[in-house]
Amino acid sequence: MPLRLQMLGTGSAFAKKYYNNNAILYAEDYTLLIDCGITAPLSLHQLDKSLDEIDGILITHIHGDHVGGLEEFAFRMKFIWGRKPVLYIADKLVHPLWEHTLKGGLTQEGIASLEDAFEVKVLSEGTAHHLSPCLSVELIQTPHIPGKDSYSLYINGETFYSADMIFQRDLLTRLVEERNCRKILHEVQLQGPGQVHTELKQLLSLPAEIRRIILLMHYGDEMENFIGQTEEMEFLRQHQIYTL
Numbered sequence: 536m537p538l539r540l541q542m543l544g545t546g547s548a549f550a551k552k553y554y555n556n557n558a559i560l561y562a563e564d565y566t567l568l569i570d571c572g573i574t575a576p577l578s579l580h581q582l583d584k585s586l587d588e589i590d591g592i593l594i595t596h597i598h599g600d601h602v603g604g605l606e607e608f609a610f611r612m613k614f615i616w617g618r619k620p621v622l623y624i625a626d627k628l629v630h631p632l633w634e635h636t637l638k639g640g641l642t643q644e645g646i647a648s649l650e651d652a653f654e655v656k657v658l659s660e661g662t663a664h665h666l667s668p669c670l671s672v673e674l675i676q677t678p679h680i681p682g683k684d685s686y687s688l689y690i691n692g693e694t695f696y697s698a699d700m701i702f703q704r705d706l707l708t709r710l711v712e713e714r715n716c717r718k719i720l721h722e723v724q725l726q727g728p729g730q731v732h733t734e735l736k737q738l739l740s741l742p743a744e745i746r747r748i749i750l751l752m753h754y755g756d757e758m759e760n761f762i763g764q765t766e767e768m769e770f771l772r773q774h775q776i777y778t779l
């Protein structure tokens with residue numbers, strides 16, 4: 536059965552209309568939350584999804600629009616469901632996620648580390664990890680903020696899910712030409728210089744055969760003004776279910 540994708544939000548960090556760019560990935564035997572930003576708990580509530588329906592959470596990097604909902608997620612799982620959420624995380628993000636983001640809010644009797652709050656599954660970069668028989672994820676480190684580790688995802692050996700990232704033409708070309716990539720879910724910055732993101736005009740400079748498999752996400756509130764200006768690339772929409 537093909538994977539399905541439902542975005543909890545599709546907005547950039549400062550967007551107010553589209554919520555944080557977080558996704559639910561449905562495999563036949565596994566439901567994965569990709570990133571859990573500030574608006575993720577509200578969006579799950581609006582979908583009438585119980586946190587217990589999420590089998591695991593994977594985070595791409597440490598910015599509020601990608602991890603800002605983890606404290607609420609962990610507390611609700613502990614006090615309502617009596618268990619820890621499964622958290623997939625790159626080895627290099629374990630320390631900063633706890634020390635720089637979650638420690639202040641989650642620390643109390645019985646919670647003194649990331650492992651006390653989550654069932655932590657550390658992922659190494661560059662190899663496909665099977666989260667279940669029907670779902671594999673490879674972390675690909677991609678540049679975003681200097682000095683800050685950030686990971687894009689290669690899912691089931693055919694779908695690329697970009698983290699927030701600076702444009703990587705060679706990576707996208709290699710994935711399509713050498714690694715059988717069939718779908719690219721890509722962040723986009725519609726206006727202004729893309730110092731830490733990928734500009735629309737950079738994605739437009741890709742050949743049509745790559746543009747054809749790109750869906751756009753992590754966009755600003757001005758998105759409606761860009762409809763019809765993205766060639767073959769369509770904007771992902773919040774809560775719509777896509778078959779990948």
Ligand SMILES: O=c1ccn([C@@H]2O[C@@H]3COP(=O)(O)O[C@H]3[C@H]2O)c(=O)[nH]1
Nearest residue numbers: 547548549598599600680699730731
């Ligand atoms: O050097 C920097 C660092 C950050 N920022 C902004 O802060 C936001 C943080 O979340 P984000 O990664 O989704 O988007 C980022 C940008 O909008 C920036 O413009 N330049």
Ligand SMILES: [Zn+2]
Nearest residue numbers: 548598600699
């Ligand atoms: Zn972001």
Ligand SMILES: [Zn+2]
Nearest residue numbers: 596598679699
């Ligand atoms: Zn970011």
